[in-house]
Amino acid sequence: MALRRVLALGTALGRRSCCSKPSLPPDFVEALSAVVGAPNVSTATAVREQHGHDESMHPCAPPDAVVWPQSVGQVQELAALCYRRRVPMVPFGTGTGLEGGVNAVQGGVCFDLSRMDSIAELSLEDFSVTVEPGVTRKALNSHLRGTGLWFPVDPGADASLCGMAATGASGTNAVRYGTMRPNVLNLRVVLPDGRLLHTAGPGRQARWVLGPGGCAGLATPGCTCSPAPHRKRAAGYDLTSLFVGSEGTLGFLTQATLRLHPLPEATAATIASFPGVGAAVACTVQVLQAAVPVARIEFLDEVMADACGRYSGMGLPVAATLLLELHGSRNSLAEQQRQTEEIVRLNGGSGLAWAEEPEERGRLWAMRHNAWYAALALRPGCQGYSTDVCVPISRLPDVVVETKQDLQDSGLTGPMVGHVGDGNFHCILVFNTQDPEEAQRVHAFTQRLGRRALAAGGTCTGEHGVGLGKRALLLEELGQEGLDTLRSIKAALDPHNLMNPGKVL
């Protein structure tokens, strides 16, 4: 358990083991049942344990009870009940987070929102749709099939869209389509005391900027085409942006109005191998600086490429690798492909063969999405922990090369994979959590990496969030006044610290 203690700094206070007994008084559990019906409340150990952790290695901290509300009114009633009794509340979507966001470190009631799963108010004209928290990104895209629209934010996991809003998720398509932030237009929030807030106002569901926006993707230096991803609005503080990325600490996201995008006319994906990490990253920077409107540009170091190739049976060369995807009209795609090929060649890259059919591209991205499991397979019996720094693109080559050297010097297994188009990369550290010495080396490495990113003007977390594990680095990133300001806002909206306590701050 040494490593868990080391990585999950701060979970110690009020930390609960998986074997803890529920501590809610029976009358309170009855009151919960009165709202949602007895079948929608559970205090069973297995259920509580299942809801006490996400996919990270932060120690399981089960809630005292799990409830499954089925309407926003029920969420409001349950919240009001918890608020009156000062019981902590933890929102739960799909449990696919990576920073312990759902772990009930102070117990309380877990609100599993997966049964609220309606999709409403699809406006093809305004490119918007409204989803409840049980709707995952794959479910939404299935629903959109045939409309010509899609929702591109793709963190890999089939996460719930409200959960993705809560953590400010992004993933492989963010370089072109943005993270959750510019793609959330309005949020219906249940505040800790049960009141209902619409962050952009009730009924203000539609995006009021423009239709499809954007342009075709014939990349030319000197052009910055923006599809104006923002609603234009100057009416009071931007509450939507405040709740995106708030990690469940300010309220329950019970509905999100999202911005949709037109499906590209044509898509092509490819794999390129490079003589070294530096060349692959330099190629990325040049592709961006040439303004190729790349949709995905993902980096694997040679360890990760080897692991992914073997895990998926695709047999990649053991080399620093880029996976690229281009979207556009047929004409613009050809132009993008020519430019990309030229830049890849200039950086000593090889192996470009374009996959244009959905099945072939699907195999390529499935391989990428399985990177986590491919990494774990390098050391069976060990566990994984993912870092998440993001740095300015001009600093990316140096930071990646230094980090690679640090990994080697530290004697750690940490294949690198990254959304390098955003300056964001992960080291998936695979190690023996029962070995305190190795755990300590992992901890020291993650701290050095976080500080290296901060020193480069970057952030300790590009997309996973702060959760339990990055609170110390958050202080270094924002400074004391920054953290104090976050705390003031938290105290104003959640005066009794009942919403997902112990996270972020």
Next chain:
Amino acid sequence: MALRRVLALGTALGRRSCCSKPSLPPDFVEALSAVVGAPNVSTATAVREQHGHDESMHPCAPPDAVVWPQSVGQVQELAALCYRRRVPMVPFGTGTGLEGGVNAVQGGVCFDLSRMDSIAELSLEDFSVTVEPGVTRKALNSHLRGTGLWFPVDPGADASLCGMAATGASGTNAVRYGTMRPNVLNLRVVLPDGRLLHTAGPGRQARWVLGPGGCAGLATPGCTCSPAPHRKRAAGYDLTSLFVGSEGTLGFLTQATLRLHPLPEATAATIASFPGVGAAVACTVQVLQAAVPVARIEFLDEVMADACGRYSGMGLPVAATLLLELHGSRNSLAEQQRQTEEIVRLNGGSGLAWAEEPEERGRLWAMRHNAWYAALALRPGCQGYSTDVCVPISRLPDVVVETKQDLQDSGLTGPMVGHVGDGNFHCILVFNTQDPEEAQRVHAFTQRLGRRALAAGGTCTGEHGVGLGKRALLLEELGQEGLDTLRSIKAALDPHNLMNPGKVL
């Protein structure tokens, strides 16, 4: 004064006339002088009156004193001083606002920040620059000459960039480059008590998404190229977005790190006349839906076209008019022009001649930027008031046509001009402020228009802000819980309500 009373609802409480005497104790004024030096403090009536209003018709409300700090340290000391003595503070940039944002309705000290005007940390690689509040958009673009980069947000007036951040400004280029919101990366804020906050953390100056981004602008349906205007960051609540658009009510913006854009390789602008308002607006919607990455698409109704044509001596046809500008590579520009011409023709438009030389385009946009004065010239001796609604693009044609009819039915002079690509348009109401009956008709019209926009899922203010005049509509837009949430945040960050009191909330 009837109209001023009507339009400036709520300024009555604590409202100060232009003749009010300063009410600060002499020792307090001496303390201000001790910080900035006596020449940088004034209690002269003329100076106070000059700082007691913006370009709107909200009644002048002079501060008790004006100070000119010259460093962030001085702003901190002055703020701490005012905080200890519970004296209201009002930030002042260029005074070019349109909703009474600088009017000192509760007196206090006006901080004129125009003498803090350094431009620093220009990073051509990361496309970012840092400016102090005295730097205007034109000054920045002069500074950038020769670098190949520019800052595109253009509200017309040569406003200070920090002021533009404070109001969430936008203007003619927003349809392509976004409003201030996605173009501000970090803010250095002096909090009401004098503490210093960096909204994205100290030293985190660079944008960490990508280089130029975007694509060339060869428009094709089915493509959404995003230049990823956002930093990718999941580290705590988004404080930058909270302060953008906070209208000076949460703190002083003493430095802004801005996102720059590459200058387009080629630019072409044109004027097209249409058989009616509906046709011009329908053309706009179709241009957007065809994903032409238009940089500017501005609408003038026939009254405004006539007024602008006469005021500028350009002699426009008396017809509903669109002014369009396209940016791109030479190739993509030609493609955009072909598409635009076709859509204009389909909507019965005529008169397309493309201006590609800077001088010619300059004349065209000077005509547009003088619309306010052209409108005032319609009724010499009268005053103007600009509405600012913004609606979803799908609702724009109906809302514009209904509003046009309402103007006629109300017997008002209110030429229409709008950033229709964003769904945002203004009626510049020109009327006799001394005529209570006409003032009442203006007030009733503005309320109906605001509610029409809200009913269409829009906002009462797209870019001017709430300021003094739209507080009642803000409640209708956000609902009570929304407004209560804004108030909680305000109270948390400014517990004594000293920062620009009486605005927004």
